[in-house]
Amino acid sequence: MTSTTTAHTASPVAAKLSTLDRFLPVWILVAMGVGLLLGRIIPGLGAALDSVRIADVSLPIAVGLLVMMYPVLAKVRFDETGHVLADKRLMVTSLIINWLAAPAFMFVLAWLFLPDLPEYRTGLIIVGLARCIAMVFIWNDLACGDREAAAVLVAINSVFQVLAFGLLGWFYLQWLPELLGLPTTSSEFSFWAITLSVLVFLGVPLIAGFLTRTFGEKVKGRSWYEERFLPKLGPWALYGLLFTIVVLFALQGDEITTHPKNVARIALPLLVYFVSVFAIGMVVGRVLRLGYEKTTTLAFTAAGNNxxxxxxxxxxxxxxxxxxxxxxxxxxxxxVPILVGLVYVALWARPRFFPSSAERRAI
Structure with a gap:
């Protein structure tokens, strides 16, 4: 994101973030509130925002996501991604947590917390199958994770998402419930819709980020690119995130505010899921001695969802x-608020559990 200090002393975690990033939870809460308010006080706003779509997503949300992801991907040193692919422990561990452990855990939580609400239960299972390819870059960057590792893991998740989402949907909504004697649910997902979503929301900003770095370094050099260009580009990721949140909650504000009890019942298993999967990623990374940067990236790519x-x-x-x-x-x-909170948890844990980790690049 924006420039951060790198000294890891006994100062509060917030002091390690830039002024802009330090108050991110505040900006996010404000954005959520503004979105909910706009959705309630402006009749027809949701329908208007949702009238034009890209990859089955509202155009304003699509624009916000692309603006959010582009600056972070422009920071990636693509010539250094080879070492990530060579780290078999990281690759295998990420695949196991993302595509075996996390969906299974969400399936269990959905049935434990929502046994009498099949529609919400199905929705939770779908959330568990959709591995993160967007906002994880924001959380990873704020927590000083490995940018190159994040880019590689997200790319791998994207491929698996296209190939496995429909199959896993059938497995968790039809085959496994039937095997366990539980009610089954329809799982007719569009392969092309999933493919288009991945191509648009990962492919476009990934190509843009790669071309920006390639030509920027070629014309001006790496020092200029990282020390002068990126600090100016960085804040746009936060602007894109906040814009996306405002539009998203404006679109769904009426649903959220008119069904508070249902929202609370859905929220509890989600809270357990995000915190637990993140903790598992951090513990496993620590046990495997992946180092702070890769461990943090592993935890956030596992906990985040698309x-x-x-x-x-x-x-x-x-x-x-x-x-x-x-x-x-x-x-x-x-x-959003939970993973922002986990950014602070990761930064707090860094000097305590990963004392030998290298200092973050101040970009």
Missing amino acids: FELAIAVAIGTYGVTSGQALAGVVGPLIE
């Missing part, structure tokens, strides 16, 4: 007013 895809799939399969869609909307309502 709520854009989850909402799009829920709406496309079950309808915009369905309980499944509401569960998808509650996802970012819980995920």
